[in-house]
Structure formats: C-alpha cells, structure tokens
Amino acid sequence: MNRREALSRVSLMLGGTLSAPTLLAFDRWSQTTPENRKTGASILNEEQREVIARVAELIIPKTDTPGAIDAGVPAFIEVMLRDGYTKSVQDVFLTGLGNLAGKGLLTASPDQQTTLLKQLEANALANAKAGTVSFWQLIKELTVWGYFTSEAGIKSSLDYQPIPGKFEAIKIKPGQKDFMYGNQV
Numbered sequence: 350m351n352r353r354e355a356l357s358r359v360s361l362m363l364g365g366t367l368s369a370p371t372l373l374a375f376d377r378w379s380q381t382t383p384e385n386r387k388t389g390a391s392i393l394n395e396e397q398r399e400v401i402a403r404v405a406e407l408i409i410p411k412t413d414t415p416g417a418i419d420a421g422v423p424a425f426i427e428v429m430l431r432d433g434y435t436k437s438v439q440d441v442f443l444t445g446l447g448n449l450a451g452k453g454l455l456t457a458s459p460d461q462q463t464t465l466l467k468q469l470e471a472n473a474l475a476n477a478k479a480g481t482v483s484f485w486q487l488i489k490e491l492t493v494w495g496y497f498t499s500e501a502g503i504k505s506s507l508d509y510q511p512i513p514g515k516f517e518a519i520k521i522k523p524g525q526k527d528f529m530y531g532n533q534v
Contacts, residue, residue: 392431392439397446399455401426405492407466414505417492425495426488438482445469445484 393401405417405426417423430442449469454462466485473485496502508526 390431391427392443393427393446396450396455397443398423398427400446400449401488403454403462404449404466404488405495407462408489408492409496415501417496420496420499420501422492422495422499425499426491429491429495438487441482442484442487445488448484 402418402423405422409417409420409422411419430439434442449465452465454465457465469483469485473483476483477486497506506526
C-alpha cells in the first residue's frame, strides 16, 4: 500500500467515523465570523505548535508530494482548535500536547517519535470503548481534514476536472489521479 492509498482509506474511514466534537466543530466554525477567525487570540504556546507540527508531519510526511507542514496543517489545527472546539475538547487536546512534550517528542529520534505515536494509537483504541474522545483521535482527524482541504493536499492527491462539462466516460491511465478510490486500471 502506498501513501496515496493509505490516505484515501483513512479519509474514507474518517468520513464515517468523525468524532462528535469534530462534527460539532463544523457547526461552530460555520457560526464564527471571518473577522473573529482572523483576530482570535492563540491558545497555544510555541512548544505546543512544534508538537502539533511534528505529529502532523509524522502522520502525513513529505515525500514526492507535500507533507502536512507544506499543506499548512499546523496552522489549520490551531485555528480549528481555537474557533471550532469547546473548552472541554480544547483541554483534552492541550493535555495531550503536554503529555507528548513531557515524553520528549521534540528531542526524540524519528524512530522513537513513531513508537510514541504508536503507543498513543494503541491507548486510544483500548480506551475507545469508554466513549471518550482522545487527543490522538482529534489530532489525526484534524491532520487529515486540514490536509485534504488544503490546496497542496488536494492538488497532490486529486485530479481536478472542471464542471460544467459534458458527461463523458474516460479511460483512466495507470497511475492517474482520480476522485474515486479504486479506479486505477
């Protein structure tokens, strides 16, 4: 499985399993005026921003396509966290950032960082039955959401076909980007 397939599958999976706080963030975001989005005070410090950037880049690394940092995912996460989520969800997120910083994520080797995130994933899966939202679930959702709503993420993953246009069946060339998973010949 290559990165593109993995991202497609994760997107499909998240589409059906977005957490309730993220769904509520959609609504809150739509109610926030553009002026407030631009002038809202940050709730993150510099270390927390670095942790977000490191985790997002580990989730979607730069390869021959842009990574999460290139796509502006850390800034997206900061704005969505500030403007879209409730205080209780913000607290869960900030606690998760603090835990990662406390475990030395920023000074760890790449292998140690990956191991640390795998532990978070395992813990989140083990605690998923409790019905609580985890930091790991939130940051994964926000990373994928931010990536696939960015210009860089869309251009690197999808092939834009302008509309209006006539409906015409086309043959997909091997390796050509498309909007539907599984259309590769």
